[in-house]
Amino acid sequence: MEERNRKKILDILRVLHESERPMGGTRIAQALNLAGREMSQRTIRYYLESTDQEGLTEPVGRRGRRLTTKGLQELNNASALEKVGFVSARVDALTYRMRFKLRQATGxxxxxxxxxxxxxxxxxxxxxxxxxxxxxxxxxxxxxxxxxxxxxxxxxxxxxxxxxxxxxxxxxxxxxxxxxxxxxxxxxxxxxxxxxxxxxxxxxxxxxxxxxxxxxxxxxxxxxxxxxxxxxxxxxxxxxxxxxxxxxxxxxxxxxxxxxxxxxxxxxxxxxxxxxxxxxxxxxxxxxxxxxxxxxxxxxxxxxxxxxxxxxxxxxxxxxxxxxxxxxxxxxx
Amino acid sequence: MEERNRKKILDILRVLHESERPMGGTRIAQALNLAGREMSQRTIRYYLESTDQEGLTEPVGRRGRRLTTKGLQELNNASALEKVGFVSARVDALTYRMRFKLRQATGxxxxxxxxxxxxxxxxxxxxxxxxxxxxxxxxxxxxxxxxxxxxxxxxxxxxxxxxxxxxxxxxxxxxxxxxxxxxxxxxxxxxxxxxxxxxxxxxxxxxxxxxxxxxxxxxxxxxxxxxxxxxxxxxxxxxxxxxxxxxxxxxxxxxxxxxxxxxxxxxxxxxxxxxxxxxxxxxxxxxxxxxxxxxxxxxxxxxxxxxxxxxxxxxxxxxxxxxxxxxxxxxxx
Incomplete structure (x- = not known):
């Protein structure tokens, strides 16, 4: 993956990773825009073709993509700089998803x-x-x-x-x-x-x-x-x-x-x-x-x-x- | 060492550590003042008596003190918080003292x-x-x-x-x-x-x-x-x-x-x-x-x-x- 494309590809992989369902180009574009990383649908489709080829993503049903295990690895291998603050971010994400019920001691x-x-x-x-x-x-x-x-x-x-x-x-x-x-x-x-x-x-x-x-x-x-x-x-x-x-x-x-x-x-x-x-x-x-x-x-x-x-x-x-x-x-x- | 005295004692030990020669109460007071850690000579003498007793400092000649090996250890054991940024500080101190002569490849x-x-x-x-x-x-x-x-x-x-x-x-x-x-x-x-x-x-x-x-x-x-x-x-x-x-x-x-x-x-x-x-x-x-x-x-x-x-x-x-x-x-x- 060339360095200048790498950041954009990682952005796309990250969006797919955060989603619980497969996503198409339109929804990926929306998510990227909300995150302040504007990318045209055309650009996204261009990158998705190459990530499919590299086995980082795979098509599921009608034009949706999901992350593969290899794609997840690629995300995890993202350069250290992208991982700084990652620990805190992961803490916050997991914390939000916990939904623990103290009274019942369940969750x-x-x-x-x-x-x-x-x-x-x-x-x-x-x-x-x-x-x-x-x-x-x-x-x-x-x-x-x-x-x-x-x-x-x-x-x-x-x-x-x-x-x-x-x-x-x-x-x-x-x-x-x-x-x-x-x-x-x-x-x-x-x-x-x-x-x-x-x-x-x-x-x-x-x-x-x-x-x-x-x-x-x-x-x-x-x-x-x-x-x-x-x-x-x-x-x-x-x-x-x-x-x-x-x-x-x-x-x-x-x-x-x-x-x-x-x-x-x-x-x-x-x-x-x-x-x-x-x-x-x-x-x-x-x-x-x-x-x-x-x-x-x-x-x-x-x-x-x-x-x-x-x-x-x-x-x-x-x-x-x-x-x-x-x-x-x-x-x- | 009580926690409330510990910081002041560490300040004194640090001044002695940084000096190449033994120092008396007056010079220690000057150094502390320059570092924005004002302490009266009387207070300094009070702490020096206790650091002598604990074996952290020792008298040398007329009213001068120097750090002992035990005192140096105490400084090194200073709490982690005092050591944050210590690595950078140590780098800068050593760098300053290097005096390497590139032309002669000596120093x-x-x-x-x-x-x-x-x-x-x-x-x-x-x-x-x-x-x-x-x-x-x-x-x-x-x-x-x-x-x-x-x-x-x-x-x-x-x-x-x-x-x-x-x-x-x-x-x-x-x-x-x-x-x-x-x-x-x-x-x-x-x-x-x-x-x-x-x-x-x-x-x-x-x-x-x-x-x-x-x-x-x-x-x-x-x-x-x-x-x-x-x-x-x-x-x-x-x-x-x-x-x-x-x-x-x-x-x-x-x-x-x-x-x-x-x-x-x-x-x-x-x-x-x-x-x-x-x-x-x-x-x-x-x-x-x-x-x-x-x-x-x-x-x-x-x-x-x-x-x-x-x-x-x-x-x-x-x-x-x-x-x-x-x-x-x-x-x-």
């Missing part, structure tokens, strides 16, 4: 999808249990699927177990369902001393990276979640967010309710305009520290058991997840 | 300090040679020191060899010596296709992180430098910088001269206000892509040989480094 939650070597799953289950016991996880529920089974649209590899943990982004979804918008500021390593959070030792701002900060901290083996779970001292994944100052009281109440139904995760709620763990916050805002959903997997990785992790991998019904004691006991020897 | 250069398992150094040397041969290194010179020897102020561990590679920040130093100031924008993974740079696949902006981006990419095993060296296709560490537009022509000439004396590293120089590899650049600026100095070590890490890497570890005389063929041949079997 979608955002989950992380991880793979763990099947041969070491019982060891991994013991480790994860410790992290859940110590309250360093996002909520109290998860799902573990055996090799070859299916988790949503994802088929689990034959040599690994799949683990779905609640993603901390679900906190944003619950807050939004109560009318509170959340801004994601950074992901970092949170130092725990004597079971209490003290400070962030490393941070990566969401707006300055094409990668999920917590995935990176796990991959580069910078966490010490297992030690934090066992002794109270260690470095765990966490993130810093902001909400409007008038929502602070409600957020505190919601935090308690979320804890109760097992979707927990808010570690600290600050005061209006006041620094939280030394992190400055604008006047009309309040800081939140939210625990990282991948912490149980970080502890597994620390033990030398290899994992693959995809933060914000999917939406899943909360009811499909079960209390950790129940699930993990089945996999422990 | 200080900024180096990365790495450790490599001593038992696998010959294997590592073979791998690094391939990376240097392929031109994916920063310049053509390095230093390898045997276990137990000294590299500058650093004593090499008994079970590892030390490797000093030219840090890409040295490019900034050479440009500055010719009156060209450089801004560091981001570190990233640069995709090489058929031996040519095509795009950045991941980026981390310097202003949004407390970590060196390239150290992180290596640690999390996201590079494929060895493959890029062997086949021409792969992901290598690189960074994106900007210089004033009128300096573009001179930068191109300097790039060629640097290449010639073995301090190379500028991969691409853009055009005024024009995107470079798809990265937009402000009107009066020109983009630069500079190769990552740690690429040879990334390739070693990719082979499963464990390394420790400190980007911008020290300043070292350029003459202390030698052509890679000469050095690496000694360590190959």
């Amino acid at each position: 979608g939650v955002v989950v992380n999808l991880s793979g763990v070597e099947a041969s070491r799953i019982s060891e991994a289950a013991t480790i994860m249990q410790r992290v859940y016991d110590a309250g360093l996880s996002m909520g109290q529920r998860l799902l573990v699927a055996r090799p070859g089974s299916r988790v949503g649209r994802w088929r689990v590899n034959d040599d690994e177990c799949a683990v779905a943990t609640i993603c901390s982004v679900s906190v944003n979804g619950v807050l939004l369902s109560q009318g509170i918008p959340t801004s994601n500021i950074f992901g970092g390593l949170l130092e725990m001393n004597d079971h209490r959070p003290t400070r962030f030792t490393e941070i990566i701002k969401y707006e300055g990276t094409s990668l999920d900060p917590l995935e990176i901290f796990i991959k580069s083996r910078m966490t010490s979640v297992y030690r934090a779970a066992r002794t109270g001292d260690g470095l765990v994944g966490a993130s810093f967010r902001e909400i409007p100052a008038p929502a602070a009281e409600q957020a505190r109440l919601l935090s308690a309710r979320m804890q109760k139904i097992g979707i927990g995760g808010i570690v600290l709620v600050g005061r209006p305009g006041q620094p939280l763990l030394g992190v400055p916050v604008p006047t009309d805002r309040v800081g939140l520290v939210v625990i990282g959903g991948l912490n149980p997997l970080a502890a597994v990785e620390e033990a030398g058991i290899s994992t693959t992790n995809h933060a914000m991998g999917a939406l899943m019904p909360f009811q499909a997840l079960h209390p950790f004691q129940e699930i993990l006991n089945k996999f422990r020897k | 200080g250069v900024v180096v990365n300090l790495s450790g490599v398992e001593a038992s696998r150094i010959s294997e590592a040397a073979t791998i690094m040679q391939r990376v240097y041969d392929a031109g994916l290194s920063m310049g053509q010179r390095l230093l390898v020191a045997r276990p137990g020897s000294r590299v500058g102020r650093w004593r090499v561990n008994d079970d590892e060899c030390a490797v000093a590679t030219i840090c890409s920040v040295s490019v900034n130093g050479v440009l500055l010596s010719q009156g060209i100031p450089t801004s560091n924008i981001f570190g990233g993974l640069l995709e090489m296709n058929d031996h040519r740079p095509t795009r950045f696949t991941e980026i981390i902006k310097y202003e949004g992180t407390s970590l060196d981006p390239l150290e992180i990419f290596i640690k999390s095993r996201m590079t494929s430098v060895y493959r890029a060296a062997r086949t021409g296709d792969g992901l290598v560490g690189a960074s994106f910088r900007e210089i004033p537009a009128p300096a573009a022509e001179q930068a191109r000439l300097l790039s060629a001269r640097m290449q010639k004396i073995g301090i190379g590293g500028i991969v691409l120089v853009g055009r005024p206000g024009q995107p470079l590899l798809g990265v937009p650049v402000p009107t009066d600026r020109v983009g630069l892509v500079v190769i990552g100095g740690l690429n040879p070590l990334a390739a070693v890490e990719e082979a499963g040989i464990s390394t420790t890497n400190h980007a911008m570890g020290a300043l070292m005389p350029f003459q202390a480094l030698h052509p890679f063929q000469e050095i690496l041949n000694k360590f190959r079997k």
